[in-house]
Amino acid sequence: xxxxxSVAVRIAEALLATCLIAFxxxxxxxxxxxxxxxxxxxxxxxGTVVDKTGADIAGATxxxxxxxxxxTRVFTTQTDGRFVFTLVPAGQYVLTVEKExxxxxxxxxxxxxxxxxxxxxxxxxxFDTMKAGFTFDRLIQALEP
Numbered sequence: 446x447x448x449x450x451s452v453a454v455r456i457a458e459a460l461l462a463t464c465l466i467a468f469x470x471x472x473x474x475x476x477x478x479x480x481x482x483x484x485x486x487x488x489x490x491x492g493t494v495v496d497k498t499g500a501d502i503a504g505a506t507x508x509x510x511x512x513x514x515x516x517t518r519v520f521t522t523q524t525d526g527r528f529v530f531t532l533v534p535a536g537q538y539v540l541t542v543e544k545e546x547x548x549x550x551x552x553x554x555x556x557x558x559x560x561x562x563x564x565x566x567x568x569x570x571x572f573d574t575m576k577a578g579f580t581f582d583r584l585i586q587a588l589e590p
Contacts, residue, residue: 488557491529492565494522494542501526502569505544512537512553535559542567 490509494502507520507528514536520528535558542550547569557563 486534486559487532488535488559488561488563489529489531490533490538490540490555490557490563490565491527492567494526494528494544494567494569496547496569496571502544502547505542505547505569507567508541508543509533510539510541512539533557535561540565540567542569544569546572548572 492507494505494507496502501522501524503522503524503526505522505526505528507522507530509518509520509530510516511534514534516534516536516538518530518533520530522528536556538555538557540550540552540555548571550567550569552565552567555563555565
């Protein structure tokens, strides 16, 4: 009985070793094919959102929308003002960035090609509440009888 078990164990070990060798030879090929497929079908867009003094703006909402498709991605900027959109299909896009207290930013005509990595930095202008208030006051005065 002991001899049969040791033969069975040796056969199992031999099969396992064969499988591991085959996997070791084939795995790199599969990895290269998968990496090539990912690179061939997608692009990447990144950038930094700052104010006019160059200070990073954390918590801004960056929205990437396909100009001709239903593709939409939303990203909130990190503490360093960075945003990154990965695995983006090739095509034409519109980038919008919003943050309370700042004017709305929109960049049209961003074209991303296959396996392209592009950068689009954004400078947001502060919203002038005094100017907006003054305009609103004038509007109310104009509407009063």
